[in-house]
Amino acid sequence: MKIVTLHCDYIRFKALKKALKVAEELKEKGEIEVKEPLVVLTAIEKGDNKKTLEEFSEAVKKTANEVKVTNIVLYPYAHLSSNLASPKEAQEALKEAEKFLKKEFKVQMAPFGYYKSFELKVKGHPLSELSKEFKSSSESESGELKEENYSPEKLLKEISRAKLDTSKLRDNDHRILGQNLDLFSFNEVSPGSVFWHHNGWTIYKELINFLRPLLRKFDYEEIATPQIFNNNLWKVSGHWEHYRNNMFLTKYEKREFSAKPMNCPGCMLVYKTKPRSHKDLPLRLAEFGVVHRKELSGVLAGLFRVIRFTQDDAHIFCTKKQLANEMKNLFRLVDIIYKDTFGFNYSLELSTRPKKYLGDKKDWDYKEKVLEEALKKAKVKYKINKGDGAFYGPKIDLHIKDSLGRSWQCATIQLDMQMPKRFGITYTDEKGKKQTPLLVHRALFGSLERFIGILLEHLNGSLPLWLSPRQVRVINLTERNKTACEKFIKELKEEIPDIRLEADFRSETVQSKIRNSEMMKTNYTIVIGDKEEESNTLAVRSKGKKPKFGIKKSDLIKKLKLEILEPNIRLKDTKNL
Numbered sequence: 001m002k003i004v005t006l007h008c009d010y011i012r013f014k015a016l017k018k019a020l021k022v023a024e025e026l027k028e029k030g031e032i033e034v035k036e037p038l039v040v041l042t043a044i045e046k047g048d049n050k051k052t053l054e055e056f057s058e059a060v061k062k063t064a065n066e067v068k069v070t071n072i073v074l075y076p077y078a079h080l081s082s083n084l085a086s087p088k089e090a091q092e093a094l095k096e097a098e099k100f101l102k103k104e105f106k107v108q109m110a111p112f113g114y115y116k117s118f119e120l121k122v123k124g125h126p127l128s129e130l131s132k133e134f135k136s137s138s139e140s141e142s143g144e145l146k147e148e149n150y151s152p153e154k155l156l157k158e159i160s161r162a163k164l165d166t167s168k169l170r171d172n173d174h175r176i177l178g179q180n181l182d183l184f185s186f187n188e189v190s191p192g193s194v195f196w197h198h199n200g201w202t203i204y205k206e207l208i209n210f211l212r213p214l215l216r217k218f219d220y221e222e223i224a225t226p227q228i229f230n231n232n233l234w235k236v237s238g239h240w241e242h243y244r245n246n247m248f249l250t251k252y253e254k255r256e257f258s259a260k261p262m263n264c265p266g267c268m269l270v271y272k273t274k275p276r277s278h279k280d281l282p283l284r285l286a287e288f289g290v291v292h293r294k295e296l297s298g299v300l301a302g303l304f305r306v307i308r309f310t311q312d313d314a315h316i317f318c319t320k321k322q323l324a325n326e327m328k329n330l331f332r333l334v335d336i337i338y339k340d341t342f343g344f345n346y347s348l349e350l351s352t353r354p355k356k357y358l359g360d361k362k363d364w365d366y367k368e369k370v371l372e373e374a375l376k377k378a379k380v381k382y383k384i385n386k387g388d389g390a391f392y393g394p395k396i397d398l399h400i401k402d403s404l405g406r407s408w409q410c411a412t413i414q415l416d417m418q419m420p421k422r423f424g425i426t427y428t429d430e431k432g433k434k435q436t437p438l439l440v441h442r443a444l445f446g447s448l449e450r451f452i453g454i455l456l457e458h459l460n461g462s463l464p465l466w467l468s469p470r471q472v473r474v475i476n477l478t479e480r481n482k483t484a485c486e487k488f489i490k491e492l493k494e495e496i497p498d499i500r501l502e503a504d505f506r507s508e509t510v511q512s513k514i515r516n517s518e519m520m521k522t523n524y525t526i527v528i529g530d531k532e533e534e535s536n537t538l539a540v541r542s543k544g545k546k547p548k549f550g551i552k553k554s555d556l557i558k559k560l561k562l563e564i565l566e567p568n569i570r571l572k573d574t575k576n577l
Contacts (some may be wrong), residue, residue: 013118023113041077044090080298174453192307199469220286225266231256263289268423282318303453316440327374344400347381351388392418402458414441465563477529
């Protein structure tokens with residue numbers, strides 16, 4: 001059995017028509033709306049039995065109690081599995097689950113065996129989206145290695161079958177762009193994990209290269225922590241209790257370990273390696289940390305929803321007096337990245353104390369006030385989401401709108417009042433007394449993978465020169481112009497050693513080679529023919545524009561240098577940091 005639980009503001013659904021003959025006739029045929037529910041998307045699988053049903057019911061009950069809901073919506077969702085039980089078995093299992101949960105909750109069952117339209121709004125706290133899997137006893141792992149008979153040739157055929165189904169995707173979908181531009185791919189041998197190709201990896205690395213000078217400018221120290229930790233760490237942090245079902249677990253020398261789903265606990269251990277004084281604060285520790293989170297295959301969506309991804313995390317340890325200035329610097333960083341560099345309009349949302357929270361109410365009130373004052377001083381649009389904060393502290397989420405008018409939540413700033421206490425994080429104040437610092441979690445892009453997906457669709461793959469994997473392509477008009485092209489390529493590489501340059505000297509028509517360069521979203525296509533050789537100039541076609549003739553080589557090189565250095569020039573000119 002596989003499920004996804006979603007803590008929502010609301011869900012609306014309506015049965016449209018029967019999809020299965022076994023579907024029962026409906027008593028209510030209109031749209032149904034349930035407010036503040038825990039929505040449980042459910043797929044009943046072959047082999048599910050009484051034990052799996054009990055585990056499922058107890059897990060749903062536990063999550064419902066943790067997020068403090070009284071309404072549960074059981075929503076049949078076959079897309080989560082390719083190993084479905086028969087409709088009759090699934091229907092009976094869902095009725096049993098409904099019967100069990102009705103003892104403590106108000107349960108609404110979405111129609112089984114119908115095509116349905118539905119709309120929901122998911123909350124933004126750590127427990128709002130969880131996926132779980134329950135296996136029957138016959139499927140459980142004994143932990144013993146058994147001899148297997150298999151055919152490598154047959155397995156290789158299965159591995160090689162990975163193919164993108166584009167029939168239901170828009171032309172500018174990042175998965176199609178990724179395939180057409182040779183940026184990345186996916187394969188079921190590692191579900192939800194990106195196979196970066198050279199050109200896509202270039203974009204990934206350039207985003208990090210763009211951020212690193214900013215981190216230095218704002219006095220961050222960059223660290224790196226391990227991928228796998230002993231589970232004692234997650235018990236201290238609280239993840240073992242609240243997040244274990246979404247973690248990849250393993251054993252080593254009879255001890256339990258797991259791949260990290262978050263970077264925070266590792267950063268706490270770096271802080272604790274030596275005594276800290278008030279003179280060391282604020283301490284800003286940044287990490288481009290790779291994390292793994294279990295997701296069911298049915299919810300994976302290209303770069304937007306993955307299992308393995310990179311967070312551009314940072315953890316800022318500071319005093320109460322320093323908090324306002326740290327918030328000011330964070331908003332300045334957000335402005336530089338989203339507005340100045342990528343031209344996104346953005347808005348911010350402040351999420352306040354939820355019903356279930358850790359810590360003292362006075363602390364919450366103080367930190368919510370500090371965050372709201374910082375938002376007002378930044379003069380940005382924001383709204384308040386009452387009761388939607390994380391259980392450990394209030395947070396600010398950044399939302400951008402892309403070229404299609406879609407809203408995306410990217411950057412996040414969270415005030416954590418619990419993790420420093422759980423890890424015994426302290427500093428010595430001016431009077432020699434031990435104090436607990438405030439902890440600010442922040443991610444600017446959020447997930448690098450997701451941001452790249454958003455950017456590709458927003459720009460339809462046409463990236464700015466500094467970020468583009470294909471910056472320049474040089475084309476010869478005829479075979480006799482090849483030597484002149486090679487001479488210019490050498491000159492260009494001497495002037496700009498790191499330029500990403502391709503040459504197309506194939507025996508194809510110039511029109512065909514130019515068309516291919518445009519399809520590959522090359523920023524500048526340069527053609528050299530007899531006229532260009534005689535005048536020592538270039539024919540230059542900027543991406544998507546008509547060609548310009550008689551361009552001096554020195555003028556083009558100067559223009560390329562400026563565009564490649566664009567983010568660094570902007571950073572150099574930035575004042576009042």
